[in-house]
Amino acid sequence: MIASRSDSHRGGGEATGGRNVAGFCADEFDAVRAAFTEQVETGAELGASVCVTVEGETVVDLWGGYADLEKTVPWGADTLVNTFSITKTMVALSALLLVERGELDVHQKVAHYWPEFAANGKADIEVRHLLSHTSGVSGWEAPIVLADIYDTDASTDRLAAQAPWWEPGTASGYHAMNYGHLVGALVKRITGRPLGRFFAEELARPLAADFHIGTPAADLGRIATLVPPELPEFDPSLLPQDSVMFKTLFQPLLDFAECGTAQWQRAELGGMGGHGNARSIARLQSLISNGGELDGRKFLSDKTIDLIFERQSDGLDLAIMLPLRFGIGYGLPQAQTAPHVPDGRVCWWAGLGGAFVVNDLDHRVTFAYAMNRMAPGLIGSDRADAYLKSTFDVVRGWA
Numbered sequence: 001m002i003a004s005r006s007d008s009h010r011g012g013g014e015a016t017g018g019r020n021v022a023g024f025c026a027d028e029f030d031a032v033r034a035a036f037t038e039q040v041e042t043g044a045e046l047g048a049s050v051c052v053t054v055e056g057e058t059v060v061d062l063w064g065g066y067a068d069l070e071k072t073v074p075w076g077a078d079t080l081v082n083t084f085s086i087t088k089t090m091v092a093l094s095a096l097l098l099v100e101r102g103e104l105d106v107h108q109k110v111a112h113y114w115p116e117f118a119a120n121g122k123a124d125i126e127v128r129h130l131l132s133h134t135s136g137v138s139g140w141e142a143p144i145v146l147a148d149i150y151d152t153d154a155s156t157d158r159l160a161a162q163a164p165w166w167e168p169g170t171a172s173g174y175h176a177m178n179y180g181h182l183v184g185a186l187v188k189r190i191t192g193r194p195l196g197r198f199f200a201e202e203l204a205r206p207l208a209a210d211f212h213i214g215t216p217a218a219d220l221g222r223i224a225t226l227v228p229p230e231l232p233e234f235d236p237s238l239l240p241q242d243s244v245m246f247k248t249l250f251q252p253l254l255d256f257a258e259c260g261t262a263q264w265q266r267a268e269l270g271g272m273g274g275h276g277n278a279r280s281i282a283r284l285q286s287l288i289s290n291g292g293e294l295d296g297r298k299f300l301s302d303k304t305i306d307l308i309f310e311r312q313s314d315g316l317d318l319a320i321m322l323p324l325r326f327g328i329g330y331g332l333p334q335a336q337t338a339p340h341v342p343d344g345r346v347c348w349w350a351g352l353g354g355a356f357v358v359n360d361l362d363h364r365v366t367f368a369y370a371m372n373r374m375a376p377g378l379i380g381s382d383r384a385d386a387y388l389k390s391t392f393d394v395v396r397g398w399a
Helices: 005-010 027-041 086-100 116-119 128-130 146-150 152-161 179-191 194-206 216-222 243-251 260-268 276-288 300-311 380-397
Strands: 019-025 048-052 057-066 315-316 323-326 346-350 356-360 365-370
Touching: 005 346, 019 027, 027 057, 027 380, 048 276, 057 276, 086 128, 086 146, 086 179, 086 276, 086 300, 086 356, 116 152, 146 152, 146 260, 146 380, 152 179, 152 276, 179 194, 179 365, 194 276, 194 380, 216 260, 276 365, 356 380, 365 380
Parallel strands: none
Antiparallel strands: 019 057, 048 057, 048 365, 315 323, 346 356, 356 365
């Protein structure tokens, strides 16, 4: 059908055309290469990577630009970057692996696995509510500062003691910073292993994927410098202090300077602290688009993957005030918020600043993008849209 990486000497293109872009691109996806090269060469991107897989095989693997603001360190094949909420898709994948093994039931009460969580009116909250951002526990009660959440055990205990902020299951409220704490608590209670270790041992290492929830010290030197987005002046005190939005997004407040520290990079922050690149994102997430199987090993059955598409919410999210549609562990297509995510049997999510992943199960395609120049806004960017459109214009042409 199309040239994969292994077919590159039979029609795939190794050359990219841009002096600051490297990697591989099958000829059929040349529009993706052109879009990426343009963004890098014009400086719209500082440094970035884009990867596309089809049936688990790589057809686009591009990287370019620079890993630092001074443009002294080229973005390399193994450069890592903070992917923010793309990390949540890795947490969801970890949970689905436990479902597959019969150790976790998404329709079971959270307190069945984590008895302390039943406190303060949470006894009936189900695992699916955590995975779909509908639990009512989308953040921490004040007072709390960013450094507090690095101690995942203590900060997770705080979540277990809280009352929900809205009626669980009735709406989504994006679990922006605590998603990995909540789901990670289940992983640890079931397996005895912290989330980051479980993910590394059961998914990242077996699939040779360079993605980390808690980056080892030896790999910190490969992490690209983040360039924070240019944001309009905003006074958070203007928001109602008891609103779900304020309590979720400002308790604690994300500090971009802190995201560049070794303390942040090494912390096990499954909601927003994962470090990887487009290749590793696509490699891991192609488990979903390729029917749960890679390299001849079956990780997930169709029955487990089907759970992703059990719709849990569809409407205005109470935390980020955007229309969202959630299945179990992933967003489902929502044209108003993510117009270049195709319809169909598709699941996706985005990372703060523009990072993006889409799994198209109808065509067995995974798209991934990660970068260090962050764009304003909570979902996607003009650059992400350019690569998404170029990719799925090709895929739509197969029908």
